[in-house]
Amino acid sequence: MSENNxxxxxxxxxxxxxxxxxxxxxxxTDISMTIHMFSLAIMKEVTIEEIQLLDIFFLPHFNQPYNYITMVALSAKE
Structure with a gap:
C-alpha cells in the first residue's frame, strides 16, 4: 500500500x-478486521471514553497521528 486511504x-x-x-x-481498502474490535467492545460493554484511551498500533496509511478509531471516538458528543 503506497498511498493514504x-x-x-x-x-x-x-x-x-x-x-x-x-x-x-x-x-x-480492506479494513474488515477493525469490525472485530467493535464486536468485542459491544460484547464487553465498553464506553466511548474507553475507546478514546485505547493504545492502538500505528498504521501510517490511515493514522495522522492518531489511529482512525481513536479519532472518531474523540469526536463523540457529550
Missing amino acids: KVKIRILYERASRRVIGAQLASY
Missing part, C-alpha cells in the same frame, strides 16, 4: 451510559 466510521453509543452499541466502517 480514507476511512469512514460511525460509532453508535448510548447517550446516558456512553456504552458502544454499534459501528459502521467503509473504505476502498
Whole structure:
C-alpha cells in the first residue's frame, strides 16, 4: 500500500451510559478486521471514553497521528 486511504466510521453509543452499541466502517481498502474490535467492545460493554484511551498500533496509511478509531471516538458528543 503506497498511498493514504480514507476511512469512514460511525460509532453508535448510548447517550446516558456512553456504552458502544454499534459501528459502521467503509473504505476502498480492506479494513474488515477493525469490525472485530467493535464486536468485542459491544460484547464487553465498553464506553466511548474507553475507546478514546485505547493504545492502538500505528498504521501510517490511515493514522495522522492518531489511529482512525481513536479519532472518531474523540469526536463523540457529550
